[in-house]
Amino acid sequence: MAKLSIEIESNPKLLREYARKSWKQNFSIPQCAQEEDNRFVLDNLLTPAESKILRDFTDKNAVDGEGYHGEKHPHTKEELFSSYNVTHRYQKSSPAYDLLIKTQFRVLRIMMNYFEDYNIQIFFSQLVKRTCLIESSRFKDQPWSHPPHLDVNPVDDVARTHTAVLYLNEECDGGNFIFQSTDHSPQRVIEPIEGRLIGFSASGIYHGITHIFSGTRYAYTFWFTTDKQDRAHDLTHTANQKS
């Protein structure tokens, strides 16, 4: 497929066509002839050098258990969960600041144009790292790093309407992303390839992450809302609170 370009990203019609074609070629499965447009997968959003900058930044700044009230193993004892809360922690002086903003901007533009909803705003973003602690064989009882779930629970009273995940991995065995239309329907497996962006509507899309057999899985995740009240809710912070 041709490479994703700014012309495609900025044009809702071209973007949807591009994403549909990519989905059909790479992810559709025969059992689900009727695919819905409430999710997409796009590749090559970051160069390997850019992914490396964000991985290094995550390694240096992520805090174990952040985002889960300090719980370092929220889903399985065999992994360490660490994250960097981009929304509340990053500063202009951060070395990765420009790249974080540019990436966030690009992801937001893609989400707006793909879903053709220009009220979509990011209310939370984080860099997430899941490290395999115990290397294991593929045959094991616990298959999940994060079992299938819906992203509908309000976070800090903000109604999440969309989610996007951008992968920063270099090498990681397992940790595949799983899409399911319902909790029993067939699974589409999406490998967390460096520079790959997954976007979906938070309601009605079950998704999960399979067990990580070895290595570390890095992702830059974004939560969106279309509710104006919620947007304002999060934007009432002032710089003074931050410093």
Place this chain on the structure above:
Amino acid sequence: MNILEDWINPYYLRESTKKAIREDVLSKPYTKYTALDNFFIEEKLEELITHHHKLDFSEVLDRTARENGEWLPYDGAVVWAEPNTHFGSDLFFSPLWHDYLSFVTATTLESPGKAEIKLRYHRPYADGFWIHSDGFERKMSAICYFNKDWKIEDGGMIQLWKIESTKDPSAPLIETPMGRLDFLSKYNRIRTSTPGGGFSDKKPHDITLLDQFIPHYNRLFLCNFFNQDSLHSVSPSGPKARLGFVQWLY
């Protein structure tokens, strides 16, 4: 309602208005600029100003932000807006807003998404800002002012300068001025070799005043750095503090 409709006077969102602004900018023979009055929806601007008054402004931050270690005499204080932190950042960092700015100023951005927003406070009796250029990597700027009932005699005007190829013997020679820059309100032609950043030939040139604007409430001044020599200055001010923000895109 999208973010632009939340913030901007509907008149400026009409396709015909946007095209007219773009044509106006492109028709300027030298620096490409324009000023749009009553730009934001007043209720929204008032809210922004309320938040602005709560900020903790720092002169040090402004001075440490100088590019290339160039020293420029200035007396502004600043807070850098960051996404999800400052009121207004939903607009400042929105792809829709960046598309709007680049369209009306006919700017091609090299790094879409890269943005800098300085929320500014200039004390009363500010010294003014010596002639300089914002160009190089930056592709365009948008400056919004918050100052009600601002008069010409209050100073603090943004001034645009044009480099002349001729020399007028009556033009005063001014080099790296210190203190209050009152001469900026006095001359419309001066000679200097030391605008911010300096001329590449390091020689003095005559520059003439091209245009100047009062920092009026709800005025948005736009400039495309297509011409990298877009020299500008700010004249000294009187007893009023001068507030606003400036946004750069790359």
